[in-house]
Amino acid sequence: MIPYFEYSGSQIFYQFKDNNSKKTLILIHGAGDNSNIWEYQFYLNIDYNVIAIDLPSHNKSNTFPELSLNLYVDVVKKLVDSLKPERLILGGHSMGGVIIQEYFYRYPNDVSALILCSTGGRMRVSQFIFNSIKTDYQKYLDYLRSGSFYRKTPKKIIDESILETSQIDPEVTYNDFKICDVFDTLEKTESIDVPCLIICGKSDQMTPVKYSQFFHEKIINSKLCIIKKAGHNVMLEKPKDVNQAIEKFINIENFI
Template sequence: MDYNGKKVFYEYRKNNSKTVIIFIHGSGGDASTWKNQILANNSHSVIALDLPSHGKSDKFEKLSLNLYVDVLTKLIEALNYERIILGGHSLGGAVIQSYYFLYPQNLDGLILISTGAKLRVSPAILESLKQDYEKYLIYLNNVAFSKKTKNSIMNEYKDKSSLIGAEVTYQDFKICDNFDLFEKTNLIKAPSLIICGTDDKLTPVKYSQYFHNKIPNSTLVLIENAGHMVMLEKYKEVNESIIKFVKSLE
């Protein structure tokens, strides 16, 4: 996709469905975060976006929540589906909430995965990104996953994250740190699926419980033995929840 002369990449698995889910990754991530959702036996089409400066998208000079939301807006404008559902992980959750409050009429559902209405970031994370990126990547694996998660899953994620780089990841976390829609959550009227791993240390279960308490038409799914990267750690359970949610909207 062209955005002001720059290339923004997305994975697209299309079928004949009238429904599409657009997934937005978290800080320092890319579209590959959603590989298990793209490859699932879906009854709907799936798009996984590489945000600017991430994955296969071009590098942008300055990253911001407004930029991410605007890129998503342009993508949605180019689509022709009866039902559009947005799925966001962590930072991606901030992007889709922000989009919802601009264009609620465009959406048929939200999938909020390991995210919050407010996303404060530990100063230790921001500092380690500035000082020692390799140390940060090791720290990330310790906090982003359940202790029950296989090393192969964690190492693959670490390798992918290392390609994004410290500067982009730092900007992402600063966007999260400044994000706050805490007082507006109860205004979300869209059907919402909320997914969180019970071992999530970065966006603990209480964040998802808050969504569930405030969003009238919401379903909360807590997944055992999964951390912040629940859609990689327990993808079968995540996919089952998503497919069930999509069917409930048809």
């Protein structure tokens, strides 16, 4: 399978693991990030094909003149419509969680389950983040070392993640955070009626545990997994724990 699909004349890159299944798990990265943040989830032992996309203007996808939540949702919809999976699970990290929530509210019949990772139903962003991205991108990157990771996460993991983020255009990262900052669907959360796995790092500073606990309280058919010794980028910090939670959700607990 060619690792690009076309949207409005532009190329969108994705990573793909073909498990010879009619079911698909699509993973969406967060603000100023790319599909590589899901690298360990390609080792999942599940009966689903696994796809992680680079959103428009991120990493290997083409640059778009304007970025918005509508665009991101439309891109995911184009991919889903082209695949036509028998069952679809959407997973999203941080802003990716915003995107898959919005996707569900628009196209609930498409979705069999959601995986909400380090995200929230309302995502206010501090002025410090906006200012540092605009005036001193290195200052923002330095902040991520403590803001996105547990304090004892190995330096190699942090360095590799920061390098990925450093290659994203600061304007793209800024726009991503603007999307997060205005997102507020707390009043809709109770309407999520598909099985939902909620994952967060216990030491997450960007989207604190209380955000995930809110999801768990409001979504009837949900499972909450709080992972110790992990921060915002929990999938990189504790990939085995995250994968075990996803595999249990899909394979054992019969949520799907």
